[in-house]
Amino acid sequence: MKLNQTPTLRARTALVGGAAALALVLSACGSDSSGDATGSSSADASAGAPDAADAADTAALSVTDPWVKATDDDMTAMFGTIVNDTDADITVVGATSDVAGTVELHEVVAGDGGAMLMQPKEGGFTVPAGGTHALEAGGDHVMLMDLTGPLEAGQDVTVTLELADGSTQDVTAVVKPFTGADEEYAGGMDMGDEDMDHGDHEDMDHGDHDHSEDQ
Numbered sequence: 001m002k003l004n005q006t007p008t009l010r011a012r013t014a015l016v017g018g019a020a021a022l023a024l025v026l027s028a029c030g031s032d033s034s035g036d037a038t039g040s041s042s043a044d045a046s047a048g049a050p051d052a053a054d055a056a057d058t059a060a061l062s063v064t065d066p067w068v069k070a071t072d073d074d075m076t077a078m079f080g081t082i083v084n085d086t087d088a089d090i091t092v093v094g095a096t097s098d099v100a101g102t103v104e105l106h107e108v109v110a111g112d113g114g115a116m117l118m119q120p121k122e123g124g125f126t127v128p129a130g131g132t133h134a135l136e137a138g139g140d141h142v143m144l145m146d147l148t149g150p151l152e153a154g155q156d157v158t159v160t161l162e163l164a165d166g167s168t169q170d171v172t173a174v175v176k177p178f179t180g181a182d183e184e185y186a187g188g189m190d191m192g193d194e195d196m197d198h199g200d201h202e203d204m205d206h207g208d209h210d211h212s213e214d215q
Helices: 002-048 052-057
Strands: 061-069 075-084 090-097 100-110 116-120 125-127 132-135 141-147 156-163 168-176
Touching (some): 061 156, 075 156, 075 168, 125 132
Antiparallel strands (some): 061 075, 075 141, 090 125, 090 156, 100 116, 100 141, 156 168
């Protein structure tokens, strides 16, 4: 009887061992396939994700040809064209600069007798979606006051624009002599005069903003 049972037991053992080996092979193949799929999905997702650095480099606003009037006095202005490349209006509500103690957004309006008066721009500068907003002599401009020192032609000045949503945008403007039209402002301030005399603030009608106390 033992002689008849031995081959049967050996056959069963061989079958069980073969089945186990086959299961291990199938399991390994399934694991590799799953791993490849997961890795492929991760790689595809990574490739399709936007580059955060590129997104950060995309500014909502830019300023074309920004420049600041050269001066030896304590006040000047920045000009240029603000460009809005987004699909929503953006409002500039303020500005700062390390070369000025005070920076304001100004407009020029006609006063009594036709005199041109500069005054703070209520509500700031709104740049329409996909549009532009000009900063120019005789119009809206960024006024830099209480300058820390003379601004010479060729010098770079950084002005930080403050937006209504709380974000900011740095603008690097080159200092250069004024070469535009000769425009008179109240108080004898001549933006066409390269000396741009602001020395007598009491005589300069700058809207309701009085800087004479600083003199």
